[in-house]
Amino acid sequence: MHSRFGFQAPSPGGYRLRPELGGGIFRNSASYWLQALQEITGLPEAGGTGTARCSEPEGVDHAFEAELPLRGGVMARLSCSFAGRHLAEFSRSTRRASGFAGFCCPPRGRYR
Secondary structure (H helix, E strand, O other): OEEEEEOOOOOOOOHHHOHHHOOOHHHHHHHHHHHHHHHHOOOOOOOOEEEEEEEOOOOEEEEEEEEEEOHHHOEEEEEEEOOOOOEEEEOOOOOEEEOOOOOOOOOOOOOO
16 A cells, blocks of 8 residues: 655745745645554554655655555555655555545544
8 A cells, every 4th residue: 555645845934935834745745644554454563664855955755765664564654745746646546636626534533
């Protein structure tokens, strides 16, 4: 199961490049990935691994990759970056959103 999230390069000085405001690609996209995994498969009790690529002078991560082992031997993978166009894509799914037009989120209270 592979998920990709992309955002256009942030504007200089914008909140996505300011660590004190929660900037960085991990903080801007990993929560969406974890919420989707929680809804689809449930989250495992053990953790996974991740690698960030940071740039200076901002000191925030511009790219992040992670792996999280799920129940039944399935490996969930995340790739996200501030390069290219807006994208939310989940493999083994019928949902793909480009520009986020028509992308639908589950109603509140549906997460475990």
